[in-house]
Amino acid sequence: MVESAVERAVEPDPIPEPRRRDPLKRPVAWYRRLPRWSRRTLAALVALCTLLGTLVGVTGAALFVEGAGTPPAAAHSTGDDALWLGHAWVGWQPGSAGAPKTDADLQALVDQVRSSGIKDLFVHDGPFEMDGSLNPARSPKAEWFIDAVHRELPGVRVQAWLGQVVGGTSLHLDDPATRGRIVAGVGAALDRGFDGVHFDFEPVADGDSGFLDVVGAAHAVTASHHALLSVSVPQVEPMTGFRLPGDLLAGHPKWWSQAYLRRVAVDCDQVAVMAYDTSLPTAWAYRGYVARQTQVALSAVPSNVQLLMGVPAFHTHDPGHWVDAETMPAALDGIRLGLGAHPPARPFGVALYVDFAATPADWSAYRSDWLTTAH
Template sequence: MAVAVVAVLAVLAAATALRLEYRGDPAAAGHSRGRDAVWLGHAWVDGRRTPADLEQLRAHLAGTGVHDLYVHAGPLEHDGSLDPALYPGAARMIAAMHQVLPGVRVQAWLGDTIAHAGKPGLHLSDPAVRDRVRASADRILDAGFQGVHLDLEPVAEGDSGFLAVLDSVHTLTAVRGVPLSVAVPQIDPLPGLHSVSHLPFSHPKWWSQGYFAQVAERCDQIAVMAYDTSMPTSSLFGGYVAQQTALALEATPAGTDLLMGLPGYHTEDMGHHGYAETVAAAIRGVRVSLARHDRNRQSFGMALYVDFHATESDWTAFRDGWGT
């Protein structure tokens, strides 16, 4: 009985803390710094998208601070290579985007699964795999992309192979004068939580703030996937996002752009409740935290995931909550 009471009190205390994080004046954070982003699906590079789709994207982005488009050009093979047949329309798409959306930067979103729990995937401890990931990044830049956005999941806390591949690819992108951007998981909401996250989730869920900082030092942009939180209400979700924003602000160097990811999708499962995880709640949480902790930071933005699931309401919330 006593254990149950303690557990209930702990849950209530955590919920109260998150709701307090959500309180404050979001307006004090100001507006978009013009460093925002959107994840775009593979249809943009395989020929399925049309000029009408691009015009619709232009309308959605009007009034936002979106500068970077993360266009899915993968996935990588498990050996780190990339099949050129995956992006036959890339050059044409990039040219059209620059014509319709002058000033945007079109990055190649390259992802794959990391081998874990006996499941197949990338083995980043293998230098040959890391070399092929770098070669794939080099090849995708030859196709006309203006940056590399890596989304490799799930990366375990302290994974030295991941740091090594970031060092390798970042050396390449620096020479070529384009950014390396990285999508990353959330930071421990409680100290040491990453060490037990594999028990309920069967895969790494969080990173320590220290490991997050090591990753942030190795890239030009770091985008926190601040969704799939299991939070049951918008206020708890917004408070959680506010907490994540504060932790990420502390760990991200001023020279690296920090972007907080927004949930522009509406699946319903144990990890994501679409009625609670809304774009509006996330933006409020981010802005309240930014105002509280680092309101003058310019190397900051938000990133909407993902174009092919986002509704008109999501785009409107993005524009109204964090526009120019």
């Protein structure tokens, strides 16, 4: 530090100390030579990186805490689980996942579901066309499948899994005519014998009013048919204020606020949180994250609406899904930790995604870690 003139006069220093620049107070020469707008941009980037680094660090510590401990035995299946099924069950064409389904395939599915806690089957129907219309020719075997499940699995509900990519050059929920065609398609699906409709529109940003409108209108139709309206929803911000910096870190809208989830859920009979594709690289972090997702979803979704936590029974390798981290055991442990030793008395279950990618190990984990853990 440079001495003042008074200090030098009172107590002169016989050996002057080399002058040192404080890098926090004195900008280095190259920085001073930058134009003012460049300095401001650089300062903003440094601040943003610092914020994101802090966010990552705090989040990592929080996930470790959330995922610690032993999952309680009281948290287990109550027979309200679900399974997403590929389109091949109701109509197959070249390029579809799997192969055309046979009576033998149906019997294997019946055996799998009969010995599980699965109550709802979301079979991929449609999807909606980009104008919101629904073409029944895409699923010519729908009635065959519905009748077979009702016959072989009394009490198990078959829902039409309907959706589409939204925004950009795809379907637009802010268009009233498009929403009208979607609602008409809901009625048409129920007239074919489905027990409900399971919406899956992606990506829907937090606060989207068009989505609220179409859910409300569709619910009126399902209620008039004494059927269910079920909705897939994205993950929820783990804590208030996390969504905006989290979306920035993810590079796209990824989370809903708890308030928006609550607004959507009040017009639904069932909500399924897609608790996968988190980009988390370790199983302990994913386990803690799912525990927190379970807690906030329980808080946001009204207790009279069934809550499902979607779990990964697929094994694709991409930046959003680390197969060694997002495992069935990690997801189920996280859900049980989120439920706690005294699970709330409300409709709750897990939803397995997806039948054609699930392995015997996935099913084994479901049975040992969720279905029979109380025994």
